[in-house]
Amino acid sequence: MRRVALLALVLLAAAAGTAVAAGPPLTIFAAASLTDVFPQIDAKERYSFAGSNQLAAQIRQGLPVDVFASANVTLPDQLYAAGLCTKPVLFTGNTLVIVARKGNPDHLHGIFSLTEPGLKIVMAAKGVPVGDYTRTVLGKAALSDLVGKAVSQETDVREVLSKVALGEADVGFVYATDARTVQGQVAVFAIPPRFQPKVNYGACAVKASPNLAAAEAWVQRLRGAAAQSKLLAAGFLRPGR
C-alpha cells in the first residue's frame, strides 16, 4: 500500500513537474462582475464566475481552486482568517449604478425616482457583495424601505443585469462595469458620490492549491501594469480609493 502511495506521489510530482514547465492552467474563482475582463487579462486559465459569496462557500467546502478574486475584501479576509487563503491583495475598484429598461419607459431619473409605486426593482441578495453594496447605497440615501420591495433577490450581479436587460424587471443595481457590457440594452443612471460605497476587489491564493506559487504570482500580476490597463479600459477603478 505504501509503495503504491509512493509511486502515485512520484507520478504526481512528475506530472506536476512537466505541467509547471508548460504552465498549468490555474483554476480561478472570480466575481461575476469580472466575467468579461479576466479572460482579456489572461485567456489561458480556467475561470468560474459567480457571486463571490457562492465561490467563497465552495472554497470552504474544499473545491480544488487556485485563486479567489472577490468583489469585496470581506470574503477573502474571512478565508484568510480561517487559514484557507493567503493575505488578500486589493487589485481594483468599482462604482454602483442604476440600470433601467431600455428607453427608460418608466421615466426614471436617478435614485430618488425609485420610490415610484409599482416599480419592479431587482437587486442581489444580502451576502452577495453587490447586494451588500446596494443596501449601503439605499441606507445612505435613506431609501432602505426599497430593499423589502424588491421583486427578486438575485445570486450575482449578472443575474440582476439580465433581468433588467431582458425587460422582466424595471430597474436594478449593478456595477458601472456591468452596465457597460450591455450598452444600448439598458438605461444607466449614476448614483451620486455621497451615496457610493467603497467597492474594492480582493484576491488571494488558495492555500490548498497544488500550484500555490503560481497562484500567488497570478494574484500579484493583477496589480501589474498590463492587468491594470485592461481593468481601467473596462471601467474598473484603481483600488483602495
Place this chain on the structure above:
Amino acid sequence: MRRLAASLAVFGAAAVAFAFLLLPIVAIFARVPPGRLVDQFSSSVVTDALVVSLKTSALAQALILVLGTPAAYLLATRRFRGRAVAITLVELPLVLPPAVAGIGLIAAFGRFGLLGEALSALGVTLGLTQAAVVIAVAYVASPLYLRQAIAAFEAVDPDVVAAARTLGAGPARTFFRVVLPLARGGLAAGEALAFARGLGEFGATIMFAGSLQGVTQTLPLAIYQEFAVNFDVTLAMSALLVVVSAALLLALKVGLQWQPSRRTSRFLFAPSS
C-alpha cells in the same frame, strides 16, 4: 478461474455503481447529526421556501392534471395524421436543458416576449412573480405526466370501452367510470414523476421567476442561495427533498405495479378471491 475473475469484475462494477449513486445521498444525512438537521427547519428561509414550493407545486400539478389528462386521452385514443409528431413535440420539454426552458418562457411570456404585449394589455405581468414559478414548474414537469398518461390510456382495452358504450354508458360516463379507473395506476405514476420533477425545478424558475424569499424562492432556489450563507441549512433542505423524493419514487413504484385490468377481471370471474 477466469469465470471467477469475470464474475468478480461484474460484482465490483455493480458495487461501484451502487456506491456512487448512494454516497451523495448518505453524505447529506451523515454530515451533521439529525437533531441539528431538524433544528434548521426553524429558519424562516426553510419554512418560507417549503410553503412556496408546496403552493406552486400544487397549482402547477392541478394545471397539469386538468389540462394534461384530456390531452393525453386524445393523443392515446385518436388516430390522426401527425400523431407521432405531436407526441414527440409534447415530450420535447422533457429533454430540454432547464436554462433553455427558462429562456423560452421569457421569450414567450416575458414582457418583451411573443405574448408579452397581449398579456400587458390584460394588465398581466408574469415575469418575477409566483405565477411565473407555477408556469416554469408546469412547463418542465407536464411532459412526464403526459407521457405516462398516454401509455396508461393506450393500455386500456378498447373492447372494454366498447362494451361500456354498448351497455348504454355515455362517453363521459364511460370515461369516468371505466377508462379513468383502469388507467389510474399509470396516471398516478405519471403524476408522481411530474411532481418530483416539478419540486426539483431550478433553472427555468430562477431565470423566469427570479428568487424572492416567501414569494418565488422555492426549496431548490433556497438551497442554492443558502449554500453561500449557512451550509447546515442547505443540508437540512436537501435532506427534506431527499425524503420527499424517495416517498414519491415509492408511490411511483406502487402506482405502476397496480394492475387494475387484471384486478377487474379477477373480480368479474372469481369474486371469491
